[in-house]
Amino acid sequence: MKLVRINLVIILMLIFTILSCSKSRSTDKEDINAVIKLAEKRYPGNENVKNAVIQFANTVLLDLKNPENARKTHDQNLKSVGCLYLVTNGDYSFFKELEKEIINTSEKNHLYLKYNAKLSGLSYTVPIANENDCDFKIK
């Protein structure tokens, strides 16, 4: 009987651990919600910033899924950075917070290392940030 109780406690602890782990964000949707929350906190009611952070988060999350394709998907990244720069008027600290919010696990950070390593050696143009960088209509 005592042994059954101990086992029950262990099982309950395991369930608790699994539930706790699942509380840390693991889906793209949760990450997107988190960046929207961050945008709302820093730029309340600003739809342009909200849309730009969604665009940026989507491109980075895509990079993390396919770091091997870095050189193919890179143009989309440039556009999303240009858009973000435009709508936040070059808010660097917000940009860094955003990057941190999206790349939020050790695995993602490692995948991002692989992604960036694939780009090393590449030269590319950074056009002046403009409305065409945004995949939504600026209001």
Add this chain to the structure above:
Amino acid sequence: MKKIIILFLLSIISNYALLASIQEGCNKKEIQIYYLNGMFNTDVEAAFSMHSLENKLLMENNQNGSIDRIFPTVKISYNINEPVLEQIYQVVKQKNADLLKSYWYYLSKLDAAPEVFRNIALDEIKKTNAKTYLTDNDFKEIMEEHRDKIRKEKISIIIVSHSQGNFYSNAIYETIVPKEIKSEDFKILGVATPTSYIPQGNKYLTLKEDKIIKLIPLSLAANITNNITEGFNHNFVESYLNGKNSGKKIIEIMTNYIKIIPTKSMEETFWSSPPDLNTDGYLHSSLIKMLKFIRGLDSKKIKRKLTTSECLAISLFAEGYRVSGEPCNERSLKHIEKWTDYCKKEWWFNIDANGFSTCSLYGVSPMTTCAPLFFDNLYSQYPECEFGTVEEFRKKVHPEDVDNAIKLIREPPEK
């Protein structure tokens, strides 16, 4: 309201660029600005940094109309050293894996990183030098990009290099200039530079409060301050570009570079052969005697076998002169002595030192930085001067040879 202002500015910018291209651009050479990023930059951070630089240059241009030509295209030659970043990742993983959740964030903001993370990253920074940082394939790819721009597309280049990006910009400059083009067509602005020199005629900015660069032995002396005491003050955008004094200076230097790029065609600026050494312009008077000795070797007037001290003197002259970190016209025997003394104590005869870092003696490295001397055939004429690996160097050279080499630079033999 902010959106309207941004759109208004953009319309002014594009109108100006168009007008400039019609009025002035046709007879002026195209310029491309390249950013060579530091070691902890993600690709998107490098892009954000360049938007910031581009925007500041445009604002300056709108206010003062200082860029009297087609506005330069801004580009990035992205580089990271994967093994170094992987090493940091793995060491942090062993010490406190939880910190890896913010690995990239902490790398770019070491101020915000916990001490254990910061120390691991700083250890790697201290170990980094040109030899360890430049990876063959990436360098080749970036090098070819710049060479093609100059040779095939006849475009002038301004490089803005931040932190370890300076290892790349110096190496590119030394490979291309002055063998292939005149230095006016290729300018460098080194920002937060860990290197011990910057090619002649180019500028650098290192903040006195940049605590990262302070850690790097023999890096160029800090030359500007924003009067900030807190933090590491190393970030390109936050510390340098947005810095009260450094930001203005970056834009001032860049604008001047853009102005001085010549309008001649590229064919006119190519040198058919390396220029003669200009002793007045390039070399300190204390080194003229040694120069004459080297010229004697180069013209095969000295036909005997060289002693170890003589070989070492040639290498010290070339390397010590090259890396002493002073403006070219101020580099002197005194600086070679200082550098040699450091290398003798810390590297050459210190058995715990595995590589020679900034004290490496390449022997045949062309002195393109300040004095365009070419030692390409030195080993074939004087094979005894090849020092080889670290172990071979230590077998061949003794501390007294170093002392004798310095004496020889002071008073070299005539024959």
